[in-house]
Amino acid sequence: MRERIWNPIETAPVEEIKALQLARLIHNVYHVYENVPHYRRRMDEAGVKPEDIRTLADLAKLPFTYKQDLRDTYPYGLFAVPMKEVVELHASSGTTGKQIVAGYTQRDLDIWGDCAARAIVAAGGSPKSKVHVSYGYGLFTGGMGLHYGAQTLGAVAIPVSSGNTKRQVQILQDFKSDILCCTPSYATYIGETLREMGVKPDEIKLSAGIFGAEPWTEDSRRNIEALLGIKAYDIYGLTEIIGPGVAYECSEQTGMHICEDHFLPEIIDPDTGEVLPEGTPGELVFTCITKEAFPLLRYRTRDIATLSREKCSCGRTLIKMTKPRGRTDDMLIIRGVNVFPSQIETVLFQTSQTSPHYLITVDRVNNTDTLDIQVEMTDDFQFDAVRLVEQKQREIEAALQSTLGLSPKVRLVSPKTIQRSEGKAKRVIDKRQLY
Amino acid sequence: MTIKQLSVFVENKQGRLSEITGILQDTGVDIRALSLADTTDFGILRLIVDKEEAAEAALRGAGFTVSLTPVIAAGIADRPGGLAEAMAVLRDGGISVEYMYAFISRRKEMAYVILRVDDNGRAAELLQKAAFPLLTEAEIAE
Numbered sequence: 001m002r003e004r005i006w007n008p009i010e011t012a013p014v015e016e017i018k019a020l021q022l023a024r025l026i027h028n029v030y031h032v033y034e035n036v037p038h039y040r041r042r043m044d045e046a047g048v049k050p051e052d053i054r055t056l057a058d059l060a061k062l063p064f065t066y067k068q069d070l071r072d073t074y075p076y077g078l079f080a081v082p083m084k085e086v087v088e089l090h091a092s093s094g095t096t097g098k099q100i101v102a103g104y105t106q107r108d109l110d111i112w113g114d115c116a117a118r119a120i121v122a123a124g125g126s127p128k129s130k131v132h133v134s135y136g137y138g139l140f141t142g143g144m145g146l147h148y149g150a151q152t153l154g155a156v157a158i159p160v161s162s163g164n165t166k167r168q169v170q171i172l173q174d175f176k177s178d179i180l181c182c183t184p185s186y187a188t189y190i191g192e193t194l195r196e197m198g199v200k201p202d203e204i205k206l207s208a209g210i211f212g213a214e215p216w217t218e219d220s221r222r223n224i225e226a227l228l229g230i231k232a233y234d235i236y237g238l239t240e241i242i243g244p245g246v247a248y249e250c251s252e253q254t255g256m257h258i259c260e261d262h263f264l265p266e267i268i269d270p271d272t273g274e275v276l277p278e279g280t281p282g283e284l285v286f287t288c289i290t291k292e293a294f295p296l297l298r299y300r301t302r303d304i305a306t307l308s309r310e311k312c313s314c315g316r317t318l319i320k321m322t323k324p325r326g327r328t329d330d331m332l333i334i335r336g337v338n339v340f341p342s343q344i345e346t347v348l349f350q351t352s353q354t355s356p357h358y359l360i361t362v363d364r365v366n367n368t369d370t371l372d373i374q375v376e377m378t379d380d381f382q383f384d385a386v387r388l389v390e391q392k393q394r395e396i397e398a399a400l401q402s403t404l405g406l407s408p409k410v411r412l413v414s415p416k417t418i419q420r421s422e423g424k425a426k427r428v429i430d431k432r433q434l435y
Numbered sequence: 436m437t438i439k440q441l442s443v444f445v446e447n448k449q450g451r452l453s454e455i456t457g458i459l460q461d462t463g464v465d466i467r468a469l470s471l472a473d474t475t476d477f478g479i480l481r482l483i484v485d486k487e488e489a490a491e492a493a494l495r496g497a498g499f500t501v502s503l504t505p506v507i508a509a510g511i512a513d514r515p516g517g518l519a520e521a522m523a524v525l526r527d528g529g530i531s532v533e534y535m536y537a538f539i540s541r542r543k544e545m546a547y548v549i550l551r552v553d554d555n556g557r558a559a560e561l562l563q564k565a566a567f568p569l570l571t572e573a574e575i576a577e
Contacts, residue, residue: 377444377500384442384481384504384551385533386472411476414444414500 003251003314006121006153007114009261010316014309017317020261022056024289029053029062032295035080038073039297059264059287060275064298070100070240079103081293091139092239092338099139102239103293109148111290112242115259116149119248122257122314123208123233125179127154132177132206134168134186135213135336137161141243142213142336146181149245155179162186165193172204180209183336184216184224184232188367191227201229210235212244213336214369215324215434221253223367234323240299241286247321252313255320262290265319266298267307270328281306283328284321302329326435332428334362334369337406341427344373347399353381354396357418363431371408373400376415383412436559436569437505439487440549444500445471445478455480455499462486462493467575468549470536481536483508483549485576506551508570509562513539513546521548521567528561530554 005011009020030050032039042063043049052061070078079086086103104112120131131150135142137159150157160171162182168190171177180187187209194204206228212235224232236256237244246263247256258265267282268275276282284305288295303324312320332339341360348356357376362369375396383389389412396410419426445451452471459466459482468483484490487503494501511517518537525532533551540547547570552558559569 379500381500381502382504383444383479383500383502384440386474386479387533389477389479390474413446413477414498416498417446 004121004124004126005315006118010118010257010318012317014317017261018056021264021289024261025056025059025264025287026050026053028287028289028291028295029297031292032080032297036078038069038078056264059266059298062287062298064273064285064300065296066300067100067240067302071098074098075101076103078296079293080295081105086293088144089139090141090144090239090243092141100240102141102242105292108242108291108293110152111262112145112245113148113152115242115245115248115262116145117153118149118257118259119210119233119235119245120146120149120153120155120179122248122250122316123179123210124231124251125150125153125155125208129153129155129178130158130175131155131179131181132158132160132168132172132175134160134162134180134182134190135244141237141239142181142183145237145243145245146210165190166197169194169197169199169204172206173199176205178205178207180206180228180230182209182211183213184211184220185214185335185364185367185369187211187224187232188220188227191224192367195227201227204228206230208233210248212236214333217434220367236321236324238301240294240296240301241288242291246286250312250314250316254312255308255322257312257316257318257320258307260319262288264289265307265321267305270300270302270304278307278309278319281322281325284324302327302331304328324435330428332360332362332430334371335406337404339371339404339406343403344400347396347403348375351396351399353378353392354412355415357416357420358427359418360428361431362428369432371406373408373410374413374418375410376418377412379415381412436507436563436571437555438483438508438570438572438575440504440506440551441482441484441487441490441494442502442504443480443482443494444502445480447475447477451478452480454497455494458493458497458499459484459490462489464490464493468536468538468547470534470549472534481534481549483575487572504551505555506549507555507559507562508547508549508575510540510568510570511537511546511548513544517546518548521562521565524561524565524567525550525552525558528557530558530561 088104091099137143147157233249236247247258264287266285270283284301304326306322355376359374361372393410465485472479531553537548
């Protein structure tokens with residue numbers, strides 16, 4: 001039996017998908033050229049007019065959009081519709097603590113809901129499902145994305161949000177949730193809490209989980225599947241493009257189908273910007289071809305992945321991407337939160353009696369990411385009492401917590417003890433080996 | 436009236452204390468009193484020495500982080516209750532003690548307590564008024 005499919009486009013002939021993509025691409029290129037001064041300027045600089053886009057290959061003529069462009073035009077500079085048509089905003093952290101803002105029209109939210117519904121159906125969900133959403137609700141897109149997906153499908157959305165894990169377990173038992181949505185590390189934590197509370201996997205009704213927002217390994221997948229007695233599915237997305245649901249895994253679990261009828265993927269060489277053929281790893285780039293409020297052209301995700309159009313046993317014809325295999329920048333994903341070392345550096349520059357020499361160590365202890373930061377004190381730091389050192393450490397921890405949105409452990413060390421290097425400093429040790 | 440205390444930041448690595456005391460030995464510095472505050476991540480070695488400038492220069496030269504703090508060194512009677520009497524004076528004067536450590540002097544029947552308090556000037560005044568002798572830098576160097 002072929003598995004259930006939410007939207008017929010998921011199994012449409014590739015030629016049909018490509019025809020739809022071209023029509024939509026041309027429409028949206030005109031849309032941004034006419035409505036967003038930034039794109040008009042960039043396209044004029046590149047010597048390309050909307051009428052030059054006649055085939056899908058012409059996409060390569062369009063200029064790239066970088067995260068820096070989103071910061072430079074913060075908050076609304078890249079919006080392509082008047083604010084009265086925008087019905088929702090979401091945000092995500094940027095490299096210097098400045099966040100980026102994404103806007104949605106009602107139609108954009110409908111598209112988002114449809115994409116997330118495809119992911120829920122691919123994980124075995126149906127209108128009868130009860131979808132327990134433990135992603136954080138708020139500016140972060142995780143919570144609302146899966147919420148809209150469940151409602152679009154006609155399933156029940158249970159907006160539990162993150163935290164209070166014992167209560168999560170209680171709700172899983174009492175509400176008889178079928179599908180759990182959260183970060184893979186939180187899924188593991190819920191699974192372990194279940195075990196600690198003496199609840200057996202067969203005492204909950206979960207059949208599947210949809211996990212994303214951070215890198216995870218096949219080992220982690222098997223561990224979650226055993227802990228919760230479910231099948232665990234990957235989901236991919238980013239706020240800049242729409243949120244979770246840009247791509248999602250099917251029963252074959254060999255990569256994620258991209259909703260390419262809305263988000264046109266390319267793989268490029270991150271150094272030259274040259275488009276690479278399918279099957280070659282490179283930087284993933286997306287162009288939004290249906291979004292109205294915040295349609296990005298050729299957005300550089302900085303995620304490294306490979307695209308493949310090989311036939312999938314699930315019946316879907318949408319192109320597949322591998323899990324991201326790394327980053328082309330120094331962004332870390334810690335407990336689902338995007339962290340740039342430069343954000344930490346900015347906080348240290350603003351803290352007295354510390355130098356901006358630091359070493360970040362990321363690890364995973366009991367399936368939870370840990371963030372330890374060694375910071376050099378300056379020569380004039382008065383440290384004769386333990387209290388003074390601990391106060392300074394707590395002061396930096398609080399400042400970082402407020403900038404990063406997660407709590408690190410800070411350890412002060414003597415001046416000039418963190419290794420200096422010629423050229424690019426080695427600022428990060430990631431012991432998790434996620435890629 | 437205060438004297439200078441040297442604090443050395445010691446990361447928890449084997450051999451650090453041996454290294455510090457070795458440097459002081461090579462510099463000809465005599466340690467008059469010391470205390471070590473230890474935590475899981477680091478330690479703070481506090482020293483009263485006869486030549487604090489030479490000690491500080493030698494330690495900094497060897498890459499150690501050194502902090503100088505004015506502390507009070509008060510003479511107390513070397514008998515049961517000697518320290519309690521000094522503490523009572525500070526308590527009655529509303530002085531908070533951050534940390535302290537004591538040593539026995541070469542002078543008979545006399546001990547010294549090194550005090551780091553929240554208000555050095557007032558603590559010194561109270562102790563002197565109660566007839567506790569305070570050590571000067573010159574006396575430490577003797």
